[in-house]
Amino acid sequence: MLVFGLNAGDQGRVIRKVASDLADRGFDVDVGPLDMSVQGAARMAVENDVHVVGMITGDDDPIARTSEIKAALDGQGATDAVVVMIGTFSKKEKISALNLGALALISPDNGINDAVDRILRAIGDPEDK
Numbered sequence: 601m602l603v604f605g606l607n608a609g610d611q612g613r614v615i616r617k618v619a620s621d622l623a624d625r626g627f628d629v630d631v632g633p634l635d636m637s638v639q640g641a642a643r644m645a646v647e648n649d650v651h652v653v654g655m656i657t658g659d660d661d662p663i664a665r666t667s668e669i670k671a672a673l674d675g676q677g678a679t680d681a682v683v684v685m686i687g688t689f690s691k692k693e694k695i696s697a698l699n700l701g702a703l704a705l706i707s708p709d710n711g712i713n714d715a716v717d718r719i720l721r722a723i724g725d726p727e728d729k
Contacts, residue, residue: 601630602645602648602652603618603619605633605635605655606635606655606656614656615631615634615656627719630648632644638668639672641672643676645678645681646676646677650678651723652683652723653681653684654683654685655683656687665685666700666701670683670701684704687705688707689707703715703718
């Protein structure tokens with residue numbers, strides 16, 4: 601799994617917490633920079649054989665980035681990669697992100713159990729590999 605920021609500014613603590621929580625659950629987590637571009641993240645995901653991409657963004661419209669990262673991954677040939685959005689979202693934003701292709705949303709304040717369950721169903725349990 602790749603966890604990275606897109607114009608994420610001071611979100612380093614959140615990325616580290618999410619990465620640590622996912623690693624504790626058996627995921628091999630690569631942590632990218634807080635200012636990575638969508639294309640750079642897609643390229644890094646392909647280079648590192650990543651199947652899950654988790655993104656946090658400081659943009660005013662983080663949900664719009666869902667389709668951008670999905671398209672960038674598809675363009676790099678990573679059509680089987682899934683996108684997980686990280687942050688605090690309104691109910692409307694959650695629905696929009698899921699409709700735009702996000703597999704799950706991780707809220708650092710509310711834990712990640714639901715997102716982990718969705719990821720495991722989509723790609724399989726990393727501890728079984």
